[in-house]
Amino acid sequence: MDLRESREDVAFRAEVQAFVAASLPASLRERVLGFTHLEREDYITWQRILHARGWGAPGWPREFGGTGWSARQRAIFEEACFEGGAPRQMPFGLSMVGPVLMKFGTAAQRARFLPRIVSNEDWWCQGYSEPGAGSDLASLKTRAERRGDAFVVTGQKTWTSFAHWANWIFCLVRTRTDGKPQAGISFLLIDMSSPGVRVKPIRTLDQGADVNEVFLDEVAVPAENLVGGEHGGWTIAKYLLGHERTNIAGIGMCRRLLKRLKEIAGSELKGGRSLLADPLFRRRLSQLEIELLSHEWSLMRLISLEQAGKPIGTEASILKVRGSEIQQELGRLLMECAGPYALPYLPEALDSLFGGETAGGLLRNALAAQYLDLRKVSIYGGTNEVQKNIIAQSVLR
Ligand SMILES: Cc1cc2nc3c(=O)[nH]c(=O)nc-3n(C[C@H](O)[C@H](O)[C@H](O)COP(=O)(O)OP(=O)(O)OC[C@H]3O[C@@H](n4cnc5c(N)ncnc54)[C@H](O)[C@@H]3O)c2cc1C
Numbered sequence: 001m002d003l004r005e006s007r008e009d010v011a012f013r014a015e016v017q018a019f020v021a022a023s024l025p026a027s028l029r030e031r032v033l034g035f036t037h038l039e040r041e042d043y044i045t046w047q048r049i050l051h052a053r054g055w056g057a058p059g060w061p062r063e064f065g066g067t068g069w070s071a072r073q074r075a076i077f078e079e080a081c082f083e084g085g086a087p088r089q090m091p092f093g094l095s096m097v098g099p100v101l102m103k104f105g106t107a108a109q110r111a112r113f114l115p116r117i118v119s120n121e122d123w124w125c126q127g128y129s130e131p132g133a134g135s136d137l138a139s140l141k142t143r144a145e146r147r148g149d150a151f152v153v154t155g156q157k158t159w160t161s162f163a164h165w166a167n168w169i170f171c172l173v174r175t176r177t178d179g180k181p182q183a184g185i186s187f188l189l190i191d192m193s194s195p196g197v198r199v200k201p202i203r204t205l206d207q208g209a210d211v212n213e214v215f216l217d218e219v220a221v222p223a224e225n226l227v228g229g230e231h232g233g234w235t236i237a238k239y240l241l242g243h244e245r246t247n248i249a250g251i252g253m254c255r256r257l258l259k260r261l262k263e264i265a266g267s268e269l270k271g272g273r274s275l276l277a278d279p280l281f282r283r284r285l286s287q288l289e290i291e292l293l294s295h296e297w298s299l300m301r302l303i304s305l306e307q308a309g310k311p312i313g314t315e316a317s318i319l320k321v322r323g324s325e326i327q328q329e330l331g332r333l334l335m336e337c338a339g340p341y342a343l344p345y346l347p348e349a350l351d352s353l354f355g356g357e358t359a360g361g362l363l364r365n366a367l368a369a370q371y372l373d374l375r376k377v378s379i380y381g382g383t384n385e386v387q388k389n390i391i392a393q394s395v396l397r
Contacts, residue, residue, distance in 0.1 A: 032087055035366035037350045056120075057094055138234070170190075185237065257327060261285070265333070
């Protein structure tokens with residue numbers, strides 16, 4: 001196992017850093033690094049810039065319009081983009097339904113959907129979770145009944161990220177109620193403009209509205225939008241979750257937060273003294289930096305194994321747990337920078353059109369929101385408790 005960065009890797013990192021510095025609009029970078037809310041158009045702008053450079057689908061093979069990069073190059077790319085203040089590339093098309101279509105889709109499905117994911121003409125969302133089916137996903141109840149050339153879908157999805165911006169949703173639906181719950185699930189692609197689809201926002205702790213409930217009432221879905229055969233959805237669901245988890249190590253995000261934390265804690269915060277001058281704060285910061293470094297080495301070990309053709313298993317769960325813990329601790333330290341100004345938090349000040357004032361200034365206000373927002377990372381993509389069960393069952397037994 002060779003964990004050193006090669007000369008080519010170092011040159012590639014510099015190339016991506018230079019590209020991000022030159023191509024990312026300054027106002028967008030400022031908003032990303034200032035932790036304010038982004039608009040749909042902001043994500044699309046960045047995706048189109050990457051697409052024009054040929055970097056729209058970093059994780060995809062060349063034959064589908066991807067870069068054909070190695071896992072290490074992908075990690076370098078993601079880190080450089082995050083550190084440079086770029087919006088994240090939305091995972092629902094690129095890391096979820098895209099790879100699913102490459103493996104399980106028909107030629108017609110690939111030709112129709114894959115190019116529109118890279119160019120961001122389609123915005124996808126993920127319809128897995130339901131009010132009674134989160135960690136226990138196999139208990140999902142949304143029904144799809146075959147009627148001639150269509151499936152008629154009725155049920156409810158919840159926590160659907162960015163459903164209010166999406167024009168397509170991929171859904172796990174129940175096509176059979178007898179037998180094992182896992183054996184009666186199918187994977188359907190649903191046009192969000194179909195009659196019977198309704199999206200209702202859910203307000204989160206930071207008063208953001210990225211997540212939604214999606215109601216499906218007798219929605220007719222053409223049978224050609226079934227992926228992987230009737231009742232074959234569970235295999236796809238597991239395949240997709242594997243992809244979701246490897247992206248969730250969050251190294252780029254951790255590095256961005258750490259860099260911002262050092263900048264903010266190093267600036268004058270109170271009475272001419274910065275937080276970095278405080279020995280207690282410095283100790284916590286150093287400890288966290290050490291933990292992040294060891295987390296990065298774990299990811300590199302995993303990438304090295306993957307490149308040697310070894311399957312990734314439980315290690316992905318370990319990365320997910322550590323990545324989310326480190327992000328949350330960084331969020332906690334960031335909020336401490338806001339001090340008492342974190343308390344009178346004003347959600348509307350995170351909108352780009354806000355022209356007013358907040359106690360302590362806009363940045364301090366946003367630090368509180370960032371702390372609240374980061375609570376989610378230990379829940380989505382499979383909760384940390386469930387990941388720990390997986391680790392315990394496969395490593396510690
Ligand atoms: C911000 C955000 C965005 C999301 N986006 C999406 C999305 O786009 N699409 C989508 O389909 N879903 C999405 N989700 C849903 C997410 O996948 C679920 O919230 C998650 O799987 C947990 O399910 P649940 O919320 O139903 O909690 P539950 O499964 O009910 O769990 C509740 C608590 O019990 C614990 N628990 C459950 N089972 C076990 C067990 N066996 N052992 C130990 N502890 C256990 C959990 O860890 C948790 O603490 C999102 C969630 C959040 C917070």
